[in-house]
Each structure stands twice: as structure tokens, then as C-alpha cells.
Amino acid sequence: MTAPDAAVLRCEREGAVLTLRLNRPEALNALNGELCAALLRELDAAAADPSVRCVVLAGAGRAFCAGQDLRDPAVAPGDGPRDLGEVVAARYRPLVLRLRSMPVPTLAAVGGVAAGAGAALALMCDLVLARRGASFVQAFAAIALVPDSGTTWVLPRLVGRARALGMTLLGEKLPASQAEQCGLIWKCVDDEAFDAEVGALAARLAAQPARALARTRELLDAGAAGSLEQALDAEAAAQRELGFAADYAEGVAAFAHKRAPRFTDR
Ligand code: T3D
Numbered sequence: 001m002t003a004p005d006a007a008v009l010r011c012e013r014e015g016a017v018l019t020l021r022l023n024r025p026e027a028l029n030a031l032n033g034e035l036c037a038a039l040l041r042e043l044d045a046a047a048a049d050p051s052v053r054c055v056v057l058a059g060a061g062r063a064f065c066a067g068q069d070l071r072d073p074a075v076a077p078g079d080g081p082r083d084l085g086e087v088v089a090a091r092y093r094p095l096v097l098r099l100r101s102m103p104v105p106t107l108a109a110v111g112g113v114a115a116g117a118g119a120a121l122a123l124m125c126d127l128v129l130a131r132r133g134a135s136f137v138q139a140f141a142a143i144a145l146v147p148d149s150g151t152t153w154v155l156p157r158l159v160g161r162a163r164a165l166g167m168t169l170l171g172e173k174l175p176a177s178q179a180e181q182c183g184l185i186w187k188c189v190d191d192e193a194f195d196a197e198v199g200a201l202a203a204r205l206a207a208q209p210a211r212a213l214a215r216t217r218e219l220l221d222a223g224a225a226g227s228l229e230q231a232l233d234a235e236a237a238a239q240r241e242l243g244f245a246a247d248y249a250e251g252v253a254a255f256a257h258k259r260a261p262r263f264t265d266r
């Protein structure tokens with residue numbers, strides 16, 4: 001794996017779990033070009049490293065991520081207009097597609113506010129665990145932009161059109177408890193239990209059959225857009241692939257012998 005970028009991204013390893021921690025706490029971990037590049041580089045490295053079986057995305061300090069760094073000269077309109085289409089295509093598109101196609105499960109550990117593209121990156125992870133004091137903000141309208149980084153795709157899928165419009169048009173801070181209630185995230189956790197729950201859930205995901213989980217994500221994403229026939233065909237194709245893989249034999253053997261499985265496929 002490549003060396004961690006200590007300046008803006010911390011890479012923390014605990015067994016098969018890799019935690020990528022956004023590390024610009026003075027700017028609430030806002031995303032500049034350097035941080036986006038470092039994150040993509042480490043996600044690519046994790047995808048290629050068979051010893052990584054779960055990736056956790058987290059933030060240093062009191063925030064998860066405040067979205068695009070509005071002081072970044074590449075986007076700040078101070079010296080004249082900026083082509084933000086170029087910025088989102090170059091920085092956020094590859095990150096979103098990389099997260100959504102990781103060969104291992106991904107977990108967002110949202111310990112504080114997640115805004116704009118920061119919320120989008122969290123919502124692109126397979127599971128989102130949020131500290132009770134955390135919140136989610138669709139911050140785009142406040143600076144007269146549209147939701148980006150896949151927000152228009154993921155938000156209505158998670159919470160439906162009415163709530164997606166309410167969140168994006170009003171841009172209010174949505175507390176983690178309400179985010180759980182409306183299905184935006186997997187779970188809201190009491191502040192004092194948060195770190196332990198993140199560690200336990202990540203370890204549990206890392207012990208799961210990674211390839212089967214990645215195919216499950218693909219099928220759920222594709223199924224939401226396609227017909228029932230397409231879903232049945234895609235399920236059969238994935239089941240064919242997984243049925244020939246080692247993890248299936250291991251899972252059935254573990255069941256038969258009443259022992260814990262040791263999954264290795266990715
Ligand atoms: O632009 C493009 O390239 C297109 C791509 C867009 C993708 C996007 O993500 S657009 C959305 C960008 N993000 C925002 O608009 C969020 C702006 N921030 C906020 O609304 C609030 O800061 C928060 C709701 C996130 C948190 O509020 P609060 O009260 O907890 O903290 P604060 O006091 O507002 O911020 C603390 C510090 O962080 C402050 O710095 P200072 O004054 O102490 O030196 C603040 O300026 C800084 N900060 C917060 N967000 C950003 C930021 N610095 C740079 N960029 C930020 N996004």
C-alpha cells in the first residue's frame with residue numbers, strides 16, 4: 001500500500017480494516033484538490049490490496065467533512081468565474097465511482113457534521129454509522145449550486161423525492177437521529193459508544209464474504225433502475241459466479257460443521 005499522506009489523509013490499519021481519515025480539522029475536513037487526490041489514491045490502493053477487507057471513511061476532529069473547500073483557489077470565484085463542471089468531474093466523479101465499486105464493504109463513520117460533497121461521500125458508503133451529535137447538511141443551495149457528487153442519484157433512492165427535495169431546497173442541518181429515522185443512514189449511535197461500535201461493525205464487515213457483499217451492492221444499485229426481469233437475470237449471473245467461488249464452499253462447510261467461516265474471496 002502507498003505511504004499515507006499525513007498532511008491531509010491519515011491511513012490507519014487494524015487487522016483487515018483500513019480507516020481513511022480526512023485530516024483537515026481546522027477546515028472541518030473540507031475537500032481540496034490534494035485531499036481528493038489522496039483519498040482516490042488510497043481507495044485505489046485498498047481495492048488492489050487483498051489484505052484489506054473493509055474500508056472505513058472517517059474525519060479527524062469535530063466534523064466528518066464540510067464538503068468542497070470554499071477557500072480553495074481552484075473553486076473560489078474571487079479572481080473570476082470558475083468551471084465547476086470541470087472540478088466535479090475531475091475530483092468527485094472518480095471518488096464516487098470508486099467508492100461505489102470497491103471490492104470490499106465500506107463504512108462511513110460520521111462523527112460530526114457531513115455537508116455537501118462530504119455528505120455525498122458518506123452516503124456512497126455501504127453503511128453509515130453516525131454519532132448522535134452528528135448532522136447531515138445539503139449545503140449546495142446556500143451557495144446557489146445544485147447537489148452534486150451523486151447526491152441527486154442517491155438521496156431520493158434513500159429517502160424518497162419529498163424528503164430529498166426538503167433536504168436540498170431548505171439545506172437545514174438534519175440530526176443523526178432523524179437521519180436514521182428517515183432511512184438516510186444505517187444507524188445513529190450514542191456519542192460515548194460511537195468509536196467502539198464503528199470498530200465492531202468494521203471488524204464484522206471485514207469477516208464477511210467480500211465478493212458476495214460487493215455483488216449485493218451492485219445488484220441493489222442496478223435493481224433500483226431496472227425491471228424485475230433484469231433483476232432476476234442479474235441475480236442469476238451473480239449467483240452463478242459466486243456458486244463457483246471458494247467462499248460459497250467455505251460458508252456451507254462452516255455451517256455444516258457449526259464453526260465460524262473464514263472467507264477469502266474478493
Ligand atoms: O464548488 C465546487 O467545486 C462544486 C462542488 C461542490 C461540492 C460541495 O460540497 S458544495 C458545498 C460546500 N460546503 C458548504 O457549503 C458547507 C459550508 N460550511 C457550512 O455550512 C458550515 O461550516 C457547517 C454546516 C459545515 C458547519 O457549521 P459550524 O457552525 O459547525 O462550523 P463553522 O463555524 O461554520 O465552521 C468552522 C470553520 O470551518 C470555519 O473556519 P474559521 O472561521 O474557524 O476559520 C469555517 O470557515 C470552516 N469551514 C466550514 N466549512 C468549510 C470551511 N472552510 C472551507 N470550506 C468549507 N466548506
